[in-house]
Amino acid sequence: MFYSIQALRALAALLVVAVHCGYGYEAWVPPGDFMPWYYTHIFGAAGVHLFFVISGFVIASQRIEKSVTGALKFCVNRVSRIVPMYWLCTFAFVAARTFLDPNHASQYSLETIWPDLVKSLLFIPREAPPVLGVGWTLNYEMFFYLVFGTVVVLAGRSVIFAATALACFVAADTLIGERTFGVLAQPIVLEFAIGMLIFKVYRSAVLQRVAPYVFASGLLTLFSTAFWFLPGSASGWSIFFAWGLPSAATMLGAVCWESRRPNLLRWRPLTAVGDASYSLYLIHYIAIFGRSNLAATLFLDTPLIRSSGPQVATFTMVAILTIIAIAVHRWIEMPLTIATKGTLARLIFVPSRPALS
Numbered sequence: 001m002f003y004s005i006q007a008l009r010a011l012a013a014l015l016v017v018a019v020h021c022g023y024g025y026e027a028w029v030p031p032g033d034f035m036p037w038y039y040t041h042i043f044g045a046a047g048v049h050l051f052f053v054i055s056g057f058v059i060a061s062q063r064i065e066k067s068v069t070g071a072l073k074f075c076v077n078r079v080s081r082i083v084p085m086y087w088l089c090t091f092a093f094v095a096a097r098t099f100l101d102p103n104h105a106s107q108y109s110l111e112t113i114w115p116d117l118v119k120s121l122l123f124i125p126r127e128a129p130p131v132l133g134v135g136w137t138l139n140y141e142m143f144f145y146l147v148f149g150t151v152v153v154l155a156g157r158s159v160i161f162a163a164t165a166l167a168c169f170v171a172a173d174t175l176i177g178e179r180t181f182g183v184l185a186q187p188i189v190l191e192f193a194i195g196m197l198i199f200k201v202y203r204s205a206v207l208q209r210v211a212p213y214v215f216a217s218g219l220l221t222l223f224s225t226a227f228w229f230l231p232g233s234a235s236g237w238s239i240f241f242a243w244g245l246p247s248a249a250t251m252l253g254a255v256c257w258e259s260r261r262p263n264l265l266r267w268r269p270l271t272a273v274g275d276a277s278y279s280l281y282l283i284h285y286i287a288i289f290g291r292s293n294l295a296a297t298l299f300l301d302t303p304l305i306r307s308s309g310p311q312v313a314t315f316t317m318v319a320i321l322t323i324i325a326i327a328v329h330r331w332i333e334m335p336l337t338i339a340t341k342g343t344l345a346r347l348i349f350v351p352s353r354p355a356l357s
Helices: 003-024 033-062 068-098 110-120 135-154 159-178 187-201 205-228 236-260 268-275 277-289 303-308 310-348
Strands: none
Touching: 003 033, 003 236, 003 268, 003 277, 003 310, 033 135, 033 187, 033 205, 033 236, 068 110, 068 135, 068 277, 068 310, 135 159, 135 187, 159 187, 187 236, 205 236, 268 277, 268 310, 277 310
């Protein structure tokens, strides 16, 4: 286990939760202080880019046999990891909007939402976000898994081949223009490729010597570039350079540093949040956007919290959701993942029966 990876997963999830909590408390911000408030929480969107670089690294580190069976096992593992919790949280979000939010109940009835719901559950990419808003990142994840699984069949576990395929896909769309290959051909896809390439070089002795500086510069750049963006001003390439590359530098420095100091980030609470990062990433969206009034969702609209300001409210919400996510990971996500993996394995890899004599 890379403890640095778990720490960065925890950081990425907490950043995303913080930025979404911040949106919910905008009404508490005095009009003249809105832009300073915006800039203090918008950098949380960088957490998505950390997730993508981490995903590339983790997938590249897996041992997969070069065969159709190897590709199928890889797909079973990834589907079991991603799909059950995502489907469960999607349905939970629809239920929350239907039964707890009278303002949106009609929009989320099955008669109205079923076409979007089907596309969301099947990870069909489109311009509009999925029903569970954070699911847009999972569309990219599943596309990455599809590319990598195809490469396993054609060329074995070739990290270079898979990274090149992703780069060519984005480059072709950029050169041709007009969004020829749709929303999946965004520069953000390159972050998976960079994560895979980091796995190839992180053992370098030279990199390990400069790892603390690489980590610090990447993290500092990741946070400082939030001040480049005004609402709605960021584009695909600007986001890639502002958040994708610093995310890559942060992770490169972290894993290289851990290679020299294995227990550097071995802290049980941090590892627990990292383990629960997927649950946190999904359930926080239900808690925050499952009702129109964020504060009422978790009963935080009290005189004490309101008088303390939106920053304290955001911190309190993040802490509460993190604790809930750790419980959900242990008691729901893990059993669901194990059960799904076992079921899919039995259905796909049916042992051959000996012929009757």
